[in-house]
Amino acid sequence: MKLVIVGGVAGGASAAARARRLSESTEIVMFERGPDVSFANCGLPYYIGEEIRERQKLLVTRPEILRRRYRVDVRVMTEVVSIDRAAKAVVVRDLRDGSEYRESYDALILAPGAAPWIPPIQGASLPGVHTLRNLDDVDRIKGAVDAGARRAVVVGAGFIGVELVENFLRRGMTVDVVELQDQVIPVVDREMSTPIAEALSAKGAVPRLRDSVESIAEGDKGLRLSLKSGGTLETGLVVLGVGVRPENRLAIEAGLDVGPRGGIRVDASMRTSDPSIYAVGDAVETREFPSGRPTQVPLAGPANRQGRIAADAILGRGATFRGTQATAIVGFFDHVLATTGKTEKALRGEGAPFEKVYVHANHHAGYYPGARPMTIKVLFDPGSGRLLGAQAVGSEGVANRINVLATALQAGMTVRDLAQVELAYAPQFGSAKDPVNMAGFIASNVMDGQERQIHVEDWEAGRPGGAMLVDVRTPAEFAAGAIPGAVNLPVDELRDRLDELPRDRPIVVHCQVGMRGYMAGLVLRDSSRDAYNLSGGYKTYLLHHPTAKAHA
């Protein structure tokens, strides 16, 4: 058996190591266009910011390790230029001398990754305009910062964009971030991104939402960016982080099936439309778990697992890739935002039935010092209660809870299961009723009709019509900031002051996070009033109405 692997980063390196472990006799040849294999691409922004100080740390595995420990014939600076499927051979070019030669294969794994997408902007290829994919890129960008660049413009406020903003700020730079969408981190629901948008502003970055770069020109002080909004930005350093596109040229030219968004099509064992060719990582069209819908998710975790599975399949093991939940996490200084499974916007886009709950809770017991607030949003099927997706934002403890919810999603758990899941509790680590349990309690109550919640967007759209809004927090909380039009009637006085509330129209109650509003709604419904609890209370309202406004 001779296995040829195209690409030596996450998926390719995993496939090579697994193949050797499965078979000492297989000949394994790996071609890598760049000088490095298995580098830490997720660490690149932090090297710019000097959080990671040694460049060498970014080299997760060196070619020597793959050669000596795994007997992989690693050929760096070597590009595969075409696949001869009939002859089962690839044509490769040594980038150091331009020479070309053929290499035969019994099985071929394509792990070419994805390339940063360059939007069709005039001037996008000017010096000073960068993308961030590999160590060459990071050397150029960090070089510009080290040489004294004081101002950066990041185009795209996705994961990499936000990480770049953090790291430019760490270097003392002024940073604008231009984002076409009306939110940062567009893969999550907008309200869940609010704390990150606010943190960007608080740290001094300028988020320019609903805006885009129309053109880039060389100006007096470096580059001049013309924005769609009409403004201009002068900067010496632009980084385009507006997404990636699968590296599919080889696959397309070889006639392999490719999906509508460019991902190489594979089956569950990562096999392409040619039974001798497999593909893994950011270049492939994979399946969304659990729906099975085609998707493209350029993430390191799935890439690594896919590499392993392709090797298994080639060497006669039966492993299959289950699809991806698109679990992802991003930090911005000490703020953390994470997601797994479906977002509300994705569910709305599909017309899928869903219900949602919000939990605002401390990451550990409030009575122990250092408790940090977090918000969890859980999306679930209103019929079965099955978990569809979840997002969390806060600081400490966010990774913990999104991992629990990702595991629950993979297991097909329902919100009733979340109510019972037995998580670790000591005061410095959690709560006897963990935020995940709380989400399960609330969602179970919604399913049982025990809780009747109304969402902020429905309330603002005038549903239910003619309703009175009652803020059941304390007068002090009400005075410190309230929803326009609300009247204050504290929950602890509610039973004694029921006569003050109408019977002839709906009543929407709310508190700070939803707990007191839940009790208030129950009291009102017991008194035959048509009452609803504003889900997630004032805190969720504020996520929809951020106080820190993005600049126009």
Added chain:
Amino acid sequence: MKLVIVGGVAGGASAAARARRLSESTEIVMFERGPDVSFANCGLPYYIGEEIRERQKLLVTRPEILRRRYRVDVRVMTEVVSIDRAAKAVVVRDLRDGSEYRESYDALILAPGAAPWIPPIQGASLPGVHTLRNLDDVDRIKGAVDAGARRAVVVGAGFIGVELVENFLRRGMTVDVVELQDQVIPVVDREMSTPIAEALSAKGAVPRLRDSVESIAEGDKGLRLSLKSGGTLETGLVVLGVGVRPENRLAIEAGLDVGPRGGIRVDASMRTSDPSIYAVGDAVETREFPSGRPTQVPLAGPANRQGRIAADAILGRGATFRGTQATAIVGFFDHVLATTGKTEKALRGEGAPFEKVYVHANHHAGYYPGARPMTIKVLFDPGSGRLLGAQAVGSEGVANRINVLATALQAGMTVRDLAQVELAYAPQFGSAKDPVNMAGFIASNVMDGQERQIHVEDWEAGRPGGAMLVDVRTPAEFAAGAIPGAVNLPVDELRDRLDELPRDRPIVVHCQVGMRGYMAGLVLRDSSRDAYNLSGGYKTYLLHHPTAKAHA
């Protein structure tokens, strides 16, 4: 409906709040023997250490909240002295004036908790000898420390014992901890407790294992403890933390079924042998999940959920308690140890088939600064791969992984599922191959026969007989500390030096954590040698052979 609740802490308070939310018309009476309801019992040690500085923070819910928000008729300083099941009434005593009266019920919930067990030691009732259950206890102990106690002896190195040691050390005290077992935190497997034992010593506490207190007498400088080992300890302050016993007197006197270890017997809806009486929390015998075996687990999380479920059952909802996995976590300064499900010792005690793997990994990507090591032990069924239990020890990230594993256990996941679970990865939060995935990979390899591991205890018991031990780490690692009898042959030289290794006897290879040993074992088996990989490598060996010895 009139609901009477005995006990107002975790389970009782949860039951009361849930009952009110389910029914505005139910009359709810709560009797609490002490002055406080719903206090933070898990926070008590940290108040002694002044991590929690305000005593008021320990009062999670005050009686006024239960009265005003939930219309619960809370009667503190009132003890229920007997149950008249035939009349469906309880006899109660007002502890302030000694008066007694009867209170009828339609449904009764017993949530009396568990009392610290006082071992039969002469002198255990002397002044200066304490147990820690409630705010009165904590006031006495903290009062002694505030008054200048310089030395404490903690009897029992379980969760509360270790937390007390930390907090006495925070107060600058000298601390001895006396533990009958041969390990600290006896509910986990011994090797997993090693880092905590070492941390106790490193922080200056003196763990006295395999020892016990024979008697306590008043001496010149306070109390003099005579130890079974023959030594004596002089101290002004002793805290007994050797376990708890269910408060079952009321139940026994009323003729309710009680288990062999004293827990009040209940069904899945928390109903006792009397259909009008329910019991929840530390006083009950509950079921182990998933086995269904009877167990007693005094933990706050299950107590809270049980309270909720009892209220559901009484008010016509169909909820059931699934049993407990005994998920628990303990911190000792920045060291963290956590467990869920079965331990190896429990499985051995039951004679249940099991296999185990160890993972030593960083809590996040090693290339990002601040990565902290952790060890995960996963126990699984060797036939089905189903997860049976897990333990983790380290610092950052331990709570995160034990929560994932607890969720996986509840979901009935197998180790093959762990290999695929899609957790959040960015360099400051995890790894593309999370430690949980790694556990899944290793365990799947074991199940497939792809990995042949041998455990430290089997190797030391002479299995396989006559084997050669080969340390495949680098010469520098080998020189820094190695297993007695091992010869050094680095994995990267192995294929070229195969002739140096025998074919006529088994070979056990090992590396630092098990990864290089895995590759080495494969190479050796490919060369027709009978090779095994020491599971978890040198790091697991060191857990079995701690360098820091406990004092005799």
